Amino acid sequence: MPVITTIPPTPPSGAAVTAGPQAPHVGNAISWLIAAICVGAGIAATIFSEQPLYAFVGLILALLAVTSIQIAKAWEKAVVPRLGRFQGLVGPGIFIIVPAVDNVTAWIDQRVQTSTFMAEQTLTKDTVPVDVDAVLFWVVWDAKKAALEVASYRDAIGWAAQTALRDIIGTTNLAELLSNRQAIDAHLQQAIDARTTPWGITVQSVEIRDIKIPENLQDAMSRQAQAERERQARVILGDAERQIAELFLEAAKSYVDNPIALHLRAMNMLYEGLKEKGAMIVVPSTAVETMGLGTISGLAALSGARAGLAPDEAQAASKADAS
DSSP states (O other), X not given: OOOOOOOOOOOOTTOEESSOOOOOOOOOHHHHHHHHHHHHHHHHHHHHHOOTHHHHHHHHHHHHHHHHEEEEOTTEEEEEEETTEEEEEEOSEEEEOOTTTBOOOEEEEOSOEEEEXXXXXXXXXXXXXXXXXXXXEEEESOHHHHHHTOSXXXXXXXXXXXXXXXXXXXXXXXXXXXXXXXXXXXXXXXXXXXXHGXXXXXXXXXXXXEEEOOHHHHHHHHHHXXXXXXXXXXXXXXXXXXXXXXXXXXXHHHHTXXXXXXXXXXXXXXXXXXXXXXXXOOOOHHHHHHHTHHHHHHHHHHHHHHTTSOHHHHHHHHHHHHO
């Protein structure tokens, strides 16, 4: 006969709640202390009276103390039904329940909780598969609804968050998903909060931590970005050359009717070039004749040659030139 096995449903992929479900509170420091006192008193009474009934009564009282005295922490609410009907919320602090009549079915943690969830291989609006990892911050504001309206509110939050994330990815282009995360976070927070509000849970914020795209697409996007930067660099260089040409044109206009200014500018350029050691300047003959650069060049060469003579020889040469 074949054996049929039942596979329990798995939680949503990546919807891992950092703080797990609360374990049932079995006794506490006060209840165990009272139970120990009851047991000790029963044993002592049995020893003195030689009646085992006292020990039995002490044991019964100890069990009642352990099961009836409960303590809820400062951030907890205890859901207490009586004979199957909702009795109320108790806590924080110490409270007493009636054994076999009342029972604590849930301990609701009302602190801010965090859940991580992700959507794997989800297609964007432009059909690009992406893996998105996000974190969810939520808090239970109505413990009664969280306990009565949904079977497991932690798993429900994980499923709702993952489904909302997939829906938003499917209606968003990859470029918008990569560049506009804040808007996506806000939209995702509103979508999840709309689903969890009937459960007494509010979503404070959602933050996308990571977006993974295929490696081949990463290479293509990298080449595209590099080509775009090169294009911008060429555009900037061309614009700079255009501005320089316009400035040269304005300068040329100022030299058209002023040949003396043009000659002075040319002589200044020649002087700047001669200051560099080992520099060779090729000057057109027409420019040399027009500006009298031959005499100037000869004087410059002569002064450079005499710079290597002794001081007495240089002074005699100067006197000879003066005469």
